[in-house]
Amino acid sequence: MKSHASTLLAEVRTFRQNHPDVRYVDLIALDIPGHFYGKRYPIEMLEKVAAGSPLKLPQNAVLLGAQGGLFKIGDYCFNDGDPDANRRLVPGTLKPVNWESQPLSQMLITSDGTEAPIEFEPREVLAKVLERLQHKGIHPVVAFELEFYLFDKKLDNGLPQFARDPLSDDADDQPNLHIERLSRFGDVLDDMAQTAKDQGIDITVITAEIGPGQFEINFGHLDDGMRAADWAALFCRSTRGVALKHGYRASFMAKPYLQFPGSGMHVHVSLYDGAGNNLLAAHQQHPLRHAVAGCLELLPHCMPIFSPNHNAFRRLGGTVNAATRASWGFEDRDACVRIPESDPRNLRIEHRLASADANPYLVLAAILVGLEHGLEAKREPIAPLNEDRSSGTDFPLEMLDAVRAMQHHAVLRDKLGAEFVDVYCENKRQDHLAFQQEINAREYRWFL
Template identity: 35%
Template sequence: MSPADLPADARALIDATPDLEFIAAYIVDINGIVRGKRLPAASLDRVYRKGLNLPVSTPLLDIWGQEVEATGLALASGDADRPCYPVAGSLRPMPWSPRPAAQMLLMMHEPDGSRFPGDPRAILASVLDRLAARGLTPVVATELEFRLFEAEPDAAGRPIPTHRSTRPGRRSQLYGIDELDALDDLFGDIERACAAQGLPMDTLIAEQGEGQYEINLEHVGDALLAADQTILLKRTIKACARRHGLAASFMAKPFGDSSGNGMHVHVSLVDGNGHNVFSDSQDETSPLMQCVAGLLETMAEATAIFAPHDNSYRRFQAASHAPLAPAWGIDNRTTAVRLPLAEPAAARLEHRVAGADANPYLVLATVLAGMEHGLSQALVPPAQTVGDAYSQHAASLPDAWGSAIEAFEASDFIADYLGAEYQRWYAAAKRQERERLRAIVPVAEYDAYLRTV
């Protein structure tokens, strides 16, 4: 393959970066971590021609990067390679690299060229196929909350919120402009890096917690691209923070007594004529209400996707803007599904359950699957919640990792939309992570029990 035979985006990047030194080529694993290889720039044509081989266990490694033997994809299968091919249009610069570099998203396939069912991107693609069969295309945007910490923790290993925008121990001023101005050098770098990568960064706000912020992406009519962009945004924020001597974290609940980090998802559905079907009548039989009903009905069994880690469950607290029960409301941020006030053409729903620590491909796949389930079954939602949902609904979503994994494993809905094989693999990976953490006794337990019982 000569340079002239490369895709147009690759040719354009090479022309713009004649001194390009290396390419980071990666897939996204079960936990939303990018894993792959660095290649010399001269190898770019080979990746387009032949793909890049990675062990079949790679997309299902646990949070520490360890193989999950219970999946049967590691030693039991010989951990054979699978080809990973470039995602069209994904070659982008790495603006934070001190050397001229680019990055490329890959997707794992079977030897026969079909999608490998353990790649989270393939899971989302399969759900989109079902919506496409209905003549529907999702328009999606994500909102990401994150924290900025000093590069090094304190003596006890606890993260230290950056004091470059707020004084120590002070919560941020919600929507405070001064907090943003104090970090303008960092946020300016993030904005420029997003522009260089073609990421449609929208608004930036200060959140309530110390050193907590939110960046929103604009709506796009390609859910796979929306998930790709969410991964890139997280990479960008982390990389730019490192360059400024800080650490950015999307951990769901770094501090038990302070705001958690969520990933809210906005979705509308358009038909083949580009018409937003949510703009039609909003009676109980409308597509919007059927989608809401499907999300509420499947929410508990999907919680292990929205809250994928032990720490994720600390985020679900009363009066925390993280939902405890499947409820919906119009412009109501205390509910799990919110219908924002909008012009009919922009009618959409906002799914508010997932943490910022969740895998965006799996979150979007499960949200869209819940919506398709509601459409296919013509479900009718309960009455909307007006006012404080916490005081009107008993907590009913899984409130612990173990119970969420059990609900996930037993779900016919998950088996149908994500695949029974992936259901088993995901549960195996999460059980391995849970058991390893259960073997670690936290300092708080020594303090509470060592000398008292």
Template identity: 35%
Template sequence: MDLSSLHTFRVAACDLNGQMRGKRVPPSYAPKLEKGVVRMPFSALNVDLWGADIDGSPLVFESGDADGVLLPTDRGPVPMPWLDTPTALIPMGLYDDNGTPFSGDPRHALASILSRYAKRGWSVIAATELEFTLLDASGSQPKPPLNPVTGRRLSDEAVLSIAQMDAFDSFFTDLYDGCAAMGIPAQTAISESGIGQFEINLSHQDALRCADDTWLFKALTRGLARKHGFTATFMAKPYADDAGNGMHVHFSVTDGSGRNVFDNGGPDGTEILRAAVAGCLSAMPGSTLIFAPHGNSYTRLVPGAHAPTGASWAYENRTAAIRIPGGAPAARRIEHRVAGGDINPYLMLTAVLGAALVGIEDDLRPPPPIKGNAYELDGVPQLAGDWKSSIAAFETDPIITRIFSKELVRNLAMTKRQEIARFSDRPSDEHWLSYLEAV
């Protein structure tokens, strides 16, 4: 992409809440980006949901709010089709002056886990399924959008409805065109079970590229929805009495010859697959804060609401937190079904893939796969039940310390405690406005 023809372009890294933090710079900066011409405080990736510094953060009050260096990732520049003026975004990572990755950068956290797979000669292939809701946010409470064809407000569920998809054809055509322009591998789109809810799947690819594309896809979807006169939100529960937005991730692991290490030629998969499942189950309670990072997230995590609340696994069973899909043995994979649509994709994949690796490293064994409805089973370890307890679990879980740096654990815990305090000072019926397009 020719940056010299643009008026300006954006450089941005991902903060702990998955928001873009960076700068608008002139084209003259393009050839100097690799030299570290753009600097940004380390604390910028550790602000709260509204962009405020964290009270008492060592990044601000002990280090003097020092600057780091923004360097381009290997993702390269991408267009920003939701803006009227042609421009580009270059995803960046944050480093210190010696070139050491900043441990509070979510993308670096995922890269660190993937490097541990690489030391085994393995690569991780991943894909995400993203649910989002289109709505009208012009009033004091969210409402379903107007059907562009009939002009009437949506009022009913429309599972797998082609008519519902076709009513929003202009938006989805622009969305697919935007994905193509940005190099995001969008696959199938469906109308989901919630009012105005849809799902788009991204294809299987390198896990770090998967996280990049998931992060960019969320920005693209929100931006294009605004251009079409409504709002797209990935918040976990836009309406209290309707379906929530989830984000499932599928992953497999290949060795140096390209062989899937989960494939044993049959439906059960290998011992390595079961060790990875066991790691995911063991880390799940402590990882709740990653899968449910906001207060609104916990209104989705209720039994029977199509969002797993217990750490169980099964073959071809969508009530379980971990599902092993059927199909050809060569494509044997793990589907992790816990996360909400409001997650940070880098942190989510770090938690999932890090937990799987711990299971493999420790040669863990999972309990027997469940049969029947997971919501009706007793004795299944449960995820943290609320926002506050999930923070405590994240800080103290021994598996988490093997996945995330101490600095990132501290920063995320401080961020979430500040958000709890700030939300307590705001009327509860206005909380949705803070989440609407921020997550």
């Protein structure tokens, strides 16, 4: 414990020496909907926390809805006295924030690893899954890919406007994959990539996607699944900040335009044993097939995680590379679970179903549970799309149906935690119902 505190203290003191102009630090964590919450501390107080002083925030901050409101979920929020819960600093995450007008820093905090972790905290859910896999001798290697849109900074009566081409000042309203778009928006994209690197994130490939103003950024492969999810979460925060600094609005919204492709979160996962052997490639790739079968079996019951809001369900089907059935295939981007071409050492799955605004900790936890379940059950998957284009199993395409499919599923309650499943499902149910409590202009136009 003392060694851990001394390491944190050294990190804080080194940071202060390297960044003497920084006066405050944002201590942040991701809630259930995937938003950061936390507190802004004077930087000198961070040394006390690093040395062992208690760090407490309300437990129920994790339960906030998409708009920040609290829902009654069991005895939480309204019958529990709104208690505090201990958090800890995440080593290695104290970094400068360069998109604000004043010098600032940020650092991740979490309840996992404390004496009483919050069972429904997303990071704690993933921590338990990773710990269980480690005890079984299974070591995931993970890489995220995130798609997002750039919009003009100003909305038009609440609606997004196409990003302005900085070279011509025209709206970038042409969907394409042209490399020139990377040059036209090079200043903001370069700043996003450099800012991410300043946060310790390994940015690799940048792609201009099909939608107007749509891009994809890939991260490096990591043998630390928690850190990979941290990267995805932190990238979303820094990218939004950098975009505003450049006069744009960056959004990971799943389906901002009905006529253009949505934005997804693609997750590459391979599994290794303690000796570094790829478990999926062993025994003529039978474990790969079993893992795929497990993912597809649990996928319909994980839809509230992969599509966490009303808009995310709009992304499924009808456009490029977004399935409406649980499917798999080799080198097939229409599949939910794609097997990229690779050598046996790098054999992996690419899970393509989650929307870009999903919670990366929970998405990875759900994927790993599917792989784990498949390796244990050892069932054969349905035919790949390469053999049968109609292959696939149905999954819910509406939130309330999805919640019902998730809440009482025995495998998910066992492997993700029953308390988490109950809390998460009720949070999604209440968020969905709250979303419905507004009459929009179309409703008056149709029925008045």
